[in-house]
Amino acid sequence: MTDNIHPLTRAALPGLTQRYASEKRFRLIGLSAVVLSLSFLVFLIGGIAFRGMGAFVQTEMQIEVSAETVENHTGSSFALMRKISLENFEASARSERRLSVSMVGEGADEDLENALADLGSFSGTARVWVRASDDIDVAWKADLDPEMMTTLRPKQVEWLQALANEDRLRTSFNTGFFTNGDSREAERAGIGGAFVGSLLTLSVCLLLSFAVGILAAIYLEEFAVKNKFTAFLEVNINNLATVPSIIFGLLGLAVFLNVFGLPRSSSLVGGMVLALMTLPTIIIASRVSLQAVPPSIREAALGLGATRVQAVFHHVLPLALPGMLTGTILGMARALGETAPLLMIGMVAFIADVPGGFTDPATALPVQVYLWSDIPERAFAEKTSGAILVLLVFLLLMNLTAIIMRKKLEKKW
Amino acid sequence: MTYKNHRDGLVELNRFHIDSNEEDISIMSAKKTLSNAVLTAATVVGFAGFTGAASASEEVRIVGSSTVYPFSTIVAERFGRSTNFPTPIVESTGTGGGFKLFCAGVGDDTVDVSNASRAIKASEVKMCNDNGVKNIIEVKVGYDGIVMANALGAFEYNLSTRDIFLALAKDIPDGNGGLKPNDNVTWADVNPQLPNTKIEVLGPPPTSGTRDAFVELALEGGCKQFEMIAALKDSDGDKYKAVCHTVREDGSFIEAGENDNLIVQKLSANSDALGICGFSFLDQNSDKVQAAKVNDVEVSFDAIADGSYPISRPLFFYVKGEHLSVVPSLKPFLEAFISDDATGEFGYLADRGLIPMGEEERTKYLNQIIKQMGNM
Numbered sequence: 074m075t076d077n078i079h080p081l082t083r084a085a086l087p088g089l090t091q092r093y094a095s096e097k098r099f100r101l102i103g104l105s106a107v108v109l110s111l112s113f114l115v116f117l118i119g120g121i122a123f124r125g126m127g128a129f130v131q132t133e134m135q136i137e138v139s140a141e142t143v144e145n146h147t148g149s150s151f152a153l154m155r156k157i158s159l160e161n162f163e164a165s166a167r168s169e170r171r172l173s174v175s176m177v178g179e180g181a182d183e184d185l186e187n188a189l190a191d192l193g194s195f196s197g198t199a200r201v202w203v204r205a206s207d208d209i210d211v212a213w214k215a216d217l218d219p220e221m222m223t224t225l226r227p228k229q230v231e232w233l234q235a236l237a238n239e240d241r242l243r244t245s246f247n248t249g250f251f252t253n254g255d256s257r258e259a260e261r262a263g264i265g266g267a268f269v270g271s272l273l274t275l276s277v278c279l280l281l282s283f284a285v286g287i288l289a290a291i292y293l294e295e296f297a298v299k300n301k302f303t304a305f306l307e308v309n310i311n312n313l314a315t316v317p318s319i320i321f322g323l324l325g326l327a328v329f330l331n332v333f334g335l336p337r338s339s340s341l342v343g344g345m346v347l348a349l350m351t352l353p354t355i356i357i358a359s360r361v362s363l364q365a366v367p368p369s370i371r372e373a374a375l376g377l378g379a380t381r382v383q384a385v386f387h388h389v390l391p392l393a394l395p396g397m398l399t400g401t402i403l404g405m406a407r408a409l410g411e412t413a414p415l416l417m418i419g420m421v422a423f424i425a426d427v428p429g430g431f432t433d434p435a436t437a438l439p440v441q442v443y444l445w446s447d448i449p450e451r452a453f454a455e456k457t458s459g460a461i462l463v464l465l466v467f468l469l470l471m472n473l474t475a476i477i478m479r480k481k482l483e484k485k486w
Numbered sequence: 487m488t489y490k491n492h493r494d495g496l497v498e499l500n501r502f503h504i505d506s507n508e509e510d511i512s513i514m515s516a517k518k519t520l521s522n523a524v525l526t527a528a529t530v531v532g533f534a535g536f537t538g539a540a541s542a543s544e545e546v547r548i549v550g551s552s553t554v555y556p557f558s559t560i561v562a563e564r565f566g567r568s569t570n571f572p573t574p575i576v577e578s579t580g581t582g583g584g585f586k587l588f589c590a591g592v593g594d595d596t597v598d599v600s601n602a603s604r605a606i607k608a609s610e611v612k613m614c615n616d617n618g619v620k621n622i623i624e625v626k627v628g629y630d631g632i633v634m635a636n637a638l639g640a641f642e643y644n645l646s647t648r649d650i651f652l653a654l655a656k657d658i659p660d661g662n663g664g665l666k667p668n669d670n671v672t673w674a675d676v677n678p679q680l681p682n683t684k685i686e687v688l689g690p691p692p693t694s695g696t697r698d699a700f701v702e703l704a705l706e707g708g709c710k711q712f713e714m715i716a717a718l719k720d721s722d723g724d725k726y727k728a729v730c731h732t733v734r735e736d737g738s739f740i741e742a743g744e745n746d747n748l749i750v751q752k753l754s755a756n757s758d759a760l761g762i763c764g765f766s767f768l769d770q771n772s773d774k775v776q777a778a779k780v781n782d783v784e785v786s787f788d789a790i791a792d793g794s795y796p797i798s799r800p801l802f803f804y805v806k807g808e809h810l811s812v813v814p815s816l817k818p819f820l821e822a823f824i825s826d827d828a829t830g831e832f833g834y835l836a837d838r839g840l841i842p843m844g845e846e847e848r849t850k851y852l853n854q855i856i857k858q859m860g861n862m
Contacts, residue, residue, distance in 0.1 A: 223773040257560045334595055337547070338575060423559040423576040425566055434545070434575050444578075447745050448556065449770040449839065454747075 118465070121458045128459025131247035131260065132210040133184075133202045134177070134236055136161045140196050143189060154182040154203070162232045172229050178204040178260035180249075202243070207259035207452035209233060213242050214455075224451065250459065254427045255441065259452030262445075264460050266427040270340055270420075270435030271409060271467075273428060277344020278351060278408050283401050285348070286355030290397070293356070294363040295385050314353035321350045322417030330418060338419035338434040346414045351404035358400020362393040395482035402475040406468050412439045438464045546574035546819050550584025550601030551695050552744065553630055553764065554801050557835050558601055564834070565822045571815035574599075581695045589614035592808045598816050602802045603630065603695035621807020623858050625820070626851050627829055629841040631765035631790040631798040632700050633777040634687070635750070640757040641681045643778035647796060650780075651708025652676045653685050654739050656732040659712050668734050688742040688749050689762035699799040700762055704780070706730040707796055750775055765790065766839025790841045798841070810859065817859075824852060
């Protein structure tokens with residue numbers, strides 16, 4: 074039997090089991106590396122999602138409004154809200170009046186006003202939903218876990234229990250979280266301002282870095298002579314791509330703010346700084362995709378009498394564009410997640426108003442996360458996670474677009 | 487097909503980036519480089535052209551201490567909502583960084599207010615004066631306490647500032663009139679009445695105002711109780727400062743970042759550790775952490791306000807007098823900040839952890855401010 078085996082095979086036989094085993098081991102180690110990194114990711118995102126989901130809903134409480142109070146009231150709706158909360162949560166001592174008033178949240182007066190407008194005229198008493206204060210919000214979302222009620226006074230806990238027993242608490246979708254600007258009141262704070270700021274900043278960044286980056290890449294790749302000087306340039310560009318982003322912030326401070334006197338904290342300056350940061354990334358990606366276009370295409374165009382510019386713009390560029398766009402989107406995604414360069418130019422700031430233009434003071438999404446994470450009030454913990462979730466979704470969409478674009482438009486030769 | 491002229495903007499732009507990596511950016515060199523950087527300059531000037539008209543900044547701009555930031559933002563937000571003025575913009579740059587921006591000069595593109603967790607230094611006043619900022623109005627907001635906290639349910643510490651110094655200083659007296667590197671490993675080494683657990687204190691990094699105040703009040707407070715060190719103060723001031731202000735670096739003091747929330751989280755995970763954080767964080771997390779007594783005084787609202795709790799400090803903000811007439815919303819904002827509603831004894835800032843001044847001290851300060859504003 075053994076005589077039939079080819080001599081080469083026989084030479085390979087000893088140690089075959091070990092070799093198979095080592096292959097198996099390697100695969101196993103590789104697989105466990107993937108599983109480990111995936112589980113880290115799931116743990117991280119899962120944790121954030123778990124904590125952050127609460128930010129998208131807002132606790133509301135049903136309060137009783139008597140027609141008499143409304144009719145007799147003459148002052149602002151804020152004062153009316155105050156009067157009504159005192160009626161709902163009866164406080165005997167003077168010190169308790171404050172507790173009673175702080176059961177409802179900032180902006181409850183607006184809810185009341187809207188609810189009364191919807192009701193029209195009514196008699197007797199009506200029940201309307203208004204938003205609850207952040208302490209009540211935190212407690213209710215934790216199912217009245219005593220550990221989450223430490224900021225409430227005993228009297229407030231009593232009122233809260235009563236409301237819960239009568240089924241007068243609910244959570245509803247928190248549109249304010251997406252439309253409002255920053256606020257120090259958790260029930261009013263939203264990412265609207267930061268979101269608009271991010272959009273404005275990114276659009277300035279895209280406009281500048283895409284135009285400059287692609288022109289630079291085309292020039293360097295298609296027109297510049299290859300010599301020591303261009304080699305030096307290439308090294309520099311690659312180097313720049315890895316420069317810590319805060320350096321670009323310093324540059325922005327020194328040049329855009331101090332020399333040119335552009336407005337501090339504006340998304341215009343933010344976009345310009347981020348454009349400088351993403352430029353090298355875009356130039357490198359664009360050059361690579363230009364290099365990937367086969368020379369035969371250029372040669373054919375030139376051979377048929379096209380000028381160099383025609384060859385590039387009519388034939389090479391359209392083929393290289395998908396790759397360039399992918400690089401640009403990835404660069405933009407990085408720019409979206411940056412806070413460090415924005416710190417130097419004043420975009421890490423408390424800005425309550427939603428920016429209306431490129432020169433208005435603005436923040437950005439990651440900045441909002443950074444700022445909220447440092448606030449002592451507990452209700453901001455879930456807001457922070459909520460903002461991270463929105464940022465992650467935004468990033469995911471951008472990266473997904475990049476991948477789809479690459480898959481759809483990419484040409485293989 | 488020859489492109490010999492390579493001195494286009496990009497080259498210079500790159501070189502500038504690399505320079506900035508290695509040394510300070512001087513505006514002169516930036517200008518020089520930019521005169522070559524055709525590409526960037528053209529873009530920037532283009533933008534500057536059409537934004538110039540719109541940049542009449544009307545909102546109050548505030549920079550400075552991260553400790554005052556939470557209070558400043560609350561006043562700013564209320565001010566923006568209750569008046570027709572735009573909401574002031576508050577940046578948290580740290581006290582020192584704030585004064586740098588504040589003292590940069592007078593004019594549209596400089597800030598109006600700087601928050602501080604300590605009084606302005608003479609050197610900073612000089613820097614301001616040199617740049618034309620001469621009318622600096624000092625406003626004291628109130629007080630802030632710094633607590634040493636540990637996990638709820640763990641040992642309830644009672645530390646003296648002497649204990650804190652012996653546990654956390656880099657060098658301590660060796661008992662023979664000299665100094666030796668700190669060799670205390672457990673709290674029991676410091677003071678036999680304390681438990682036999684390893685010294686592990688989480689605190690903010692040196693850039694933080696909280697750290698400055700902690701070092702100045704707690705470490706130095708304990709440090710000067712040693713006669714030989716107290717004697718140093720007169721004979722060798724630099725040495726005294728070095729001994730009293732240097733925190734040990736052998737792992738017993740752990741720099742945990744500026745974020746107090748993070749410190750609170752770490753404390754509840756490690757019941758052996760102590761952490762240094764602001765009083766407002768203790769207030770919000772009383773279900774997770776407890777504060778150590780310092781010099782037998784339990785930290786409380788009243789103990790900080792009357793000064794009996796040793797690690798507390800005043801909070802300030804500084805207003806640029808020159809801007810009062812230029813920025814229309816500055817004066818109303820200043821008035822909102824010093825109003826009874828905000829910084830008074832029962833003001834809304836007190837709800838958020840600010841410790842207001844006593845009635846007498848407050849009246850004194852207010853009169854001073856009004857007098858100062860009247861002079862302008």
